[in-house]
Amino acid sequence: MPYIYINIILAFVISLIGTLIYRSHLISSLLCLEGMILSLFTLNALLSLNINFALSTIVPLILLVFAACEAAVGLALLIIISNTYGLDYVQNLNLLQC
């Protein structure tokens, strides 16, 4: 397969590992989530341009819309945690309480 796809899929995999492995701050996980979505978006756009399938150019746009909503939800969660604890350290989330 063309080299460019491998490049972007590698970027995706690195971001995925970044989402799943992080030390203490929750926001670094959310940042890597954004990276995943960015790489997926680029992959979709390049794919629909190279295959010359015009109808699939809408797929990156829909992906962008849902990504925006999801980022907003993630940030809202971050703010609620920050309201109760002052920081977003993951070791604080040990109370099973809202």
Add this chain to the structure above:
Amino acid sequence: MKVINLIPTLMLTSLIILTLPIITTLLQNNKTNCFLYITKTAVTYAFAISLIPTLLFIQSNQEAYISNWHWMTIHTLKLSMSFKLDFFSLTFMPIALFITWSIMEFSLWYMHSDPHINRFFKYLLLFLITMLILVSANNLLQLFMGWEGVGIMSFLLISWWHGRTDANTAALQAMLYNRIGDMGFIMMMAWFTIHLNSWEFQQIFLTNPKNTTLPLLGLLLASAGKSAQFGLHPWLPSAMEGPTPVSALLHSSTMVMAGVFTLIRFYPLMENNLTIQTSTLCLGAITTLFTAICALTQNDIKKIIALSTSSQLGLMMVTIGINQPQLAFIHMCTHAFFKAMLFLSSGSIIHNLNNEQDIRKMGGLYKTMPITSTAIIIGSLALTGMPFLTGFYSKDPIIETANMSYINTWALLITLIAVSMTASYSTRIIFFALLGQPRYPPLTQVNENNPYLVNPIKRLILGSIFMGFLISMNTIPHTTPQMTMPPHLKFMALAVTLLGFTVATELNNMTHNLMFKQPSRMHTFSTMLGYYPTTTHRVLPYPSLTMSQNLATTIMDSIWLEKMIPKNLTTMQKTAASLVSNQKGLMKLYFLSFLLSITLGLLIAL
């Protein structure tokens, strides 16, 4: 020889003369002092000219209907400006003009030091014009214009001293109670439009519909509102916040008569409907007794006279209820004279005692104010129906006819009790205000030297003595009066009046020097006007205000905008999430195990 019929011409001339001072205020600066005399002279000339059509009518019994100007036609409803000059309006107009003339002359003395006296006279003249529009209207639209006009002028005149809170409240009260009556009036107009397609009296009386209970109930409600019957009565004692000339003109002679006058106008419909007659009778009887009870223990001289007016209005309703509209009309005309005179005399007393209205602080005026005390005594005697004074020619036939009619006994009894109470409270006024030793501060100067004060009272004294005789001798009765009756029924009115006089005089003389104890419950009931204003004015507005406050803040702001979706959603989600989840929140462990399983899967597959 050609004889020109002068009734329509002269009546229109008289009405146009009245509107001329109003036009001069539109054209020029009315800060000059001669506006007052222009207005008074205009009313005098209008009175003199309006006497001629009345005398022509008495001589020839010829009625006139003037239909002037076709305003508009809405589908099939024709609206035009038309005047009905029959017995009722031709007799009432000179009387209203005469009384207004006297009151305007009196207010030249009473309101002399008022800086806005020009405006006061303009309001009085506007009131008179709207009252005459009401009286002479031939269709319901014009009558309604006059109706609303007198309501508005009443509002403006009661709140003349608008810096005083009580005056503003009283004016609002008058307006609101009149409005409740107006609902009935509009219902009546709507019924007539739907069923008879006309607002002209001629068409309504010609078609003589059979099921008139609903519009006549509306008319009864309208009259109850305008004429202060029981249930819609508190505005009349409160309306004494206005100046005394206003009380004399509006709330004794003319405006409160508007309701009774309209009921009298509709007598062809009412004589066929027994239900309405009985309701009118009972309403009038309750009114006359209740307000007479309340008048017995009041301490403000104007309030006593106001409640006396209300009691006489109830008596007029009783007369309409026994199907004698003409007797009610004659009582209306005669009552105007002596009630206006009583108010003018009380105004004279109030001003001379330096604005003292409490009868407990008057006294001994019999010697110092002879003309005023004569007026009060003659007025009270006429009010109670002393034989051969004015009130006798109207009140005595009413009581006799009521005694001989097929009537509700309870209504008859309480009317008679109210007649005796009339004598009691009149005696009370005379005793406290005129007799005995003075109870007011001695430094006030008491004099009656001003001709503007004395001449109106003298004219009204003449009217109070002779008008009853003149009116009843010169009019043709519509129904034959009762000629024969048992002697105890014939003397009933006189007997209860004398009873009231003697009981009141005895009580006053006996208790004059005793110490005043704590008032009994009956006394407090009577002084507080039966607790009616105290309860109704709180019970009725309070739910409306709380409901509107709840609707605006709680339901709209608090529930719909805040609680319904956002907070509900939050609580629901939190409860659901905490119910179903059984995880311990070890995020990093979960993520690492996910990564490991993915890597292992990829390694094994590839």
